[in-house]
Amino acid sequence: MHIAIVGNIGAGKTTLANKLAHHFNWEVFLEDVDHNPYLKDFYDDMPRWAFHLQVYFLNSRFRQTQHIKKLQSASKGVIQDRTIYEDAHIFAANLHESGLMSERDHQNYLALFESMISMVDAPDLLLYLRADLPKLIQQIEKRNRDYENNIKIEYLKNLNEHYERWISNYKYGKLLIVDVNNLDYVNNPEDLGVIIDKINSTLFGLF
């Protein structure tokens, strides 16, 4: 079983991924953030580093999908924090549309993505954490990564619009949308229970 958690920056993916992995006793795959060699530079100068960062994330995410595939064939459960789809359909698309990644770099990136995606299996369940801007901003501030302090509201808003468009067209497997605006699964175990019940119901038809 493979559940992938998707959503905008600060939506609560990593927190939920760890909690679900603990609950189901499955392996968790997190994003390559702390050792990412481009992320800080990217936030300082997006046009300069957009392509480099996208290629780095694409490769790191692709390796993760191949690792997940091996675990799946050994019947192990997996929780994944963010997917390769979001790199291309949300982040790279947004950078290109916002004029922060050139047409040439975007086409080059997409060709690479297309070569890779044929080798990627869709998750059994895509769990989208929907969060409005105030919730995202509050949680990004709470996490307090220094390089994210200057993220523009417009950037988050554009990403949210891409998420909504992409999710409305998602058709590769089961999809569960959870509005997290009024959920606090950090401090309130009942809120975590609500999400776990929804997952069990969507995946296994329980409840």
Ligand SMILES: Nc1ncnc2c1ncn2[C@@H]1O[C@H](COP(=O)(O)OP(=O)(O)O)[C@@H](O)[C@H]1O
């Ligand atoms: N539903 C929630 N309610 C309250 N705080 C949350 C919730 N989800 C995440 N947080 C907090 O918000 C911050 C960002 O969450 P994180 O899981 O890192 O988001 P993401 O991985 O989506 O960027 C963390 O400090 C986390 O503890």
Ligand SMILES: Nc1ncnc2c1ncn2[C@H]1C[C@H](O)[C@@H](COP(=O)(O)O)O1
């Ligand atoms: N593909 C990506 N392009 C640009 N930025 C990205 C991409 N994937 C992740 N990120 C950024 C967004 C955050 O600053 C960090 C970690 O993501 P988070 O949603 O906080 O887990 O990486």
